[in-house]
Amino acid sequence: MPKIGMEPLRRRALIDAAILAIGERGSLDVTMSEIAGRAGVSPALAHHYFGGKEDLLAATMRHLLAELGRDTVAALRRADGARARISAIVATNFSPSQFRSETIAAWLAxxxxxxxSDAMRRLLRVYARRLHSNLASALVELMPRLEALRAAEAIAAMIDGLYIRRALKQGEPDARSAIALVEDYLAIKIARETPSA
Amino acid sequence: MPKIGMEPLRRRALIDAAILAIGERGSLDVTMSEIAGRAGVSPALAHHYFGGKEDLLAATMRHLLAELGRDTVAALRRADGARARISAIVATNFSPSQFRSETIAAWLAxxxxxxxSDAMRRLLRVYARRLHSNLASALVELMPRLEALRAAEAIAAMIDGLYIRRALKQGEPDARSAIALVEDYLAIKIARETPSA
DNA sequence: GTTTTTATTGACTGAGCAGTCAATCAAGCG
DNA sequence: CGCTTGATTGACTGCTCAGTCAATAAAAAC
Structure with missing residues (x-):
């Protein structure tokens, strides 16, 4: 029973199903049938709307990236001052909507x-650059430029590292302690590098 | 022309070939034929010696783990004092024999x-625990126990994060700046937490 | 009400790949 | 010199899976 304007709905459902499937399998080694099945459609339809598996996966990655981007922008808007902006970025990366097993597994995959894949690498570089520049732009207000850039890299590495290490554990992710680790670094780094004041 | 006592040679050659292949493809999605071909034998022989693909991959992971373990022990023996032991651990993780594109790609995969795979998770947990306990045992000599444990997790996360982020870049890995980041954290953390002295 | 467009699928194909097996070849061994 | 044992492979078997296509059916357009 065909209906109208199904394209956006189906695309969305397929992307959601892909995240789910990838999160459960823990890798991109999921079949189109699996994804389509979860979305309640036939594999052929998935091909119809996305062209091929690569395209579906790329769209899924883009979706994840966009979601994180939106969350970050929203959190940034709520933050007052450089220091708060950094905490907002960190908190967003470990927020319940991002720091879930499925999402973590998908990022890792x-x-x-x-x-x-060049396409995937480009996409992930967008994420890395955005994270770095968001952090750096706040950090330069708190310490010398060179140290700010270093700190941005260190924080970014810690965040990614906490994600990857999370993959080894079972049960629900512990965002609180992850945030605490990053904030601890931040605190001592700022204390150390703050010019007198 | 069959020769005698080939088993250890073949196993080693197949594991080396597996690391190479995984490093190049950037994932575990390598065929037995590919690996066997690189090792200069038929796919059937790879099955003969390892039983199945999973077993070959597990053996490969174990090999990587053992290599890192040996390097770490050696570096630790050369280090004098707690502070030097930490630097030795960090340096080992970013040493040329570990911080190479193939190895990094393999670890990530x-x-x-x-x-x-439960087997893989167990293996990786061995690595994570070893790294953490090596770091912690040196850190407790430099700061209160609780802070030492935190610092150990932070450093471990930074190391893993620098590995994963490395995967996005091209060209040869830059170990120096990676080490500098971790050492910077270490320095300010020790300065901050050292009881007066 | 006929034609076009959109939605949807079942059935199929072709490729790639893990794993098997029987056969071959060369050493050592009695 | 037969015999066992280890090394090695080619050829083969299923299986899984991405991608295709023609067919169907409902809605839209005219």
Whole structure:
């Protein structure tokens, strides 16, 4: 029973199903049938709307990226001052909507895929650059430029590292302690580098 | 022309070939034929010696783990004092024998695999625990126990994060700046937490 | 009410790949 | 010199899966 304007609905459902499937399998080694099945459609329809598996996966990655971007922008708008902006960025990366097993697994899987696929690598670089520049733009208000850039890299590395390490544990992710670790670094780094004041 | 006592040679050659292949493809999605071909033998022989693909991959991971373990022990023996031991651990993780594109890609791929395979997860947990306990045992000599444990997790996360972020870049890995980031954290953390002295 | 467009699928194909097996070849061994 | 044992492979078997296509059916357009 065909209905009208199904394209956006189906695309969305397929992307959601892909995240779910990838999160459960823990890798991009999911079949189109699996994804389509979860979305309640036939595999053929998934091909119809996305062209191929690569395209579906790329769209899924883009979706994840966009979601994180939106969350970050929203959190940034709510933050008052440089210091608060950094905390907002960190908190967003470990917020319940981002720091879930499925999402973590998907990010990890996409990192691996980025080694093979130029498209994926480009996408992930967008994420890395955005994170770095958001952090750096706040940090330069708190310490000398050079130290700010270093701190931005250190924080970014810690965040990614906490994600990857999370993959080894089972049960629900512990965002609180992850945030605490990053905030601890932030606190001592700012204390150390703040020019007198 | 069969020769005698080939088993250890073949196993080693196949593992080396597996690391190479995984490093190049950037994922565990390598065929037995590919690996066997690189090792100069038929796919059937790879099955003969390892039983199945999973077993070959597990053996490969174990090899990587053992190599890192040996390097770490050696570096630790050369280090004098708690502070030097930490630097030795960090330096080992970013040493040329570990911080190479193939090895990095392989580690990343195994992390992903760990989400699916209990065997892999157990293996990786061995690595994580060892790293953490090596770091912690040196850090407790430099700061209060609780802070030492936190610092150990932070450093471990930074190391893993620098590995994963490395995967996005091209060209040879830059170990120096990676080490500098971790050492910077270490320095300010020690300065901050050292009881007076 | 006929034609076009959109939605949807079942059935199929072709490729790639893990794993098997029987056969071959060369050493050592009695 | 037969015999066992280890090394090695080619050829083969299923299986899984991405991608295709023609067919169907409902809505839209005219």
């Amino acid at each position: 996409f990192y691996v895929e980025a080694q093979r | 195994f992390y992903v695999e760990a989400q699916r």
